[in-house]
Amino acid sequence: FRALSLLGLLALVLTGCGRENLTALKPKGYGAQTSYDLIILTTVVMSIVLLVVAIVYITVLVRFRKKKGKENFIPKQVEGNKVLETIWTVIPIVLLIIIAVPTTIATFDLADTKGAKDKLNVEVTGNQYWWHFNYKGQEIQTSQDLYIPTGEKVYLNMKSSDVIHSFWVPSLAGKMDVNPENENTMYIKADEEGVYWGKCAELCGPSHSLMDFKIVAVSPDEFDQWVNDMQGVDPKAVAEGDTAKEGQELFNEKNCMSCHAIGSSPVQVGPNLTDFGNRSKVAGIMDHNKENVVKWIMDPESVKPGNKMTNNYPELSDEEASKIADYLMQLNPSEVTLESAGD
């Protein structure tokens, strides 16, 4: 029973407890498919071993149990039987080879970054408790939502600005540690358009479990459009409507830009807000509406304990926060959004 509940727990972990495309069991990209095939292969091989061992075990238990009138009976001893010993040495070797060969091939294949030069490269930075994305050579910086084109390998060069995190989008690829000292590189490839949820998979502080992000895979045409739109952003563009305009002024007056950025500025103390209005979550976890933006601005500690915004946030009234929220919601530079990708 214990083994059964453990298996159940494992299945729950692998299926990601409900969030769409947060499961390693429905692969939607090359890396995840490769891992999934290996999971199935090893599970089948191990199940056969388990079955054979169980049958032998139960047979021996039943056949050679103590019987009435035969208390001192000792069955035929097979110690030193060359044929038997050869069989139970060769079979495990063959089984291990069946598992090891594809695993080794996959390991080298998934770690292969030779083709990276000609492809899209994104610098990924893990921060307590959000993700930053810098599209190399494209003058695009974003946070939380990583837009990629379908059908192409996208290389991720990953580092952390503080502690060790782990980048995991289960339906697209395996995990990769994100370390402060060294850069790790992996690639992802999405077969279909869609929104793929990701999680930080390394305990990194009180809000580790809230360090969610998304990969938004769109068609190559839509991706080009998105790149164009993002590159065309004017960080100083004046907001529309009175409250949003006031919000924009407050945003500048209160020095929000000393930590955040709009456009391609490399500032990344806090998340880049270029496409804030296009996101589907506030702070990666709350529904994307004005109420929650205000809640986040006024009391970030209640949403994500231990985050940097908590101690740095300027004195604001609810009304001021509401105006800033109006402004931030207008930051939606592209029609290529999560919705168009199917979230």
Ligand code: CUA
């Ligand atoms: Cu970052 Cu857990």
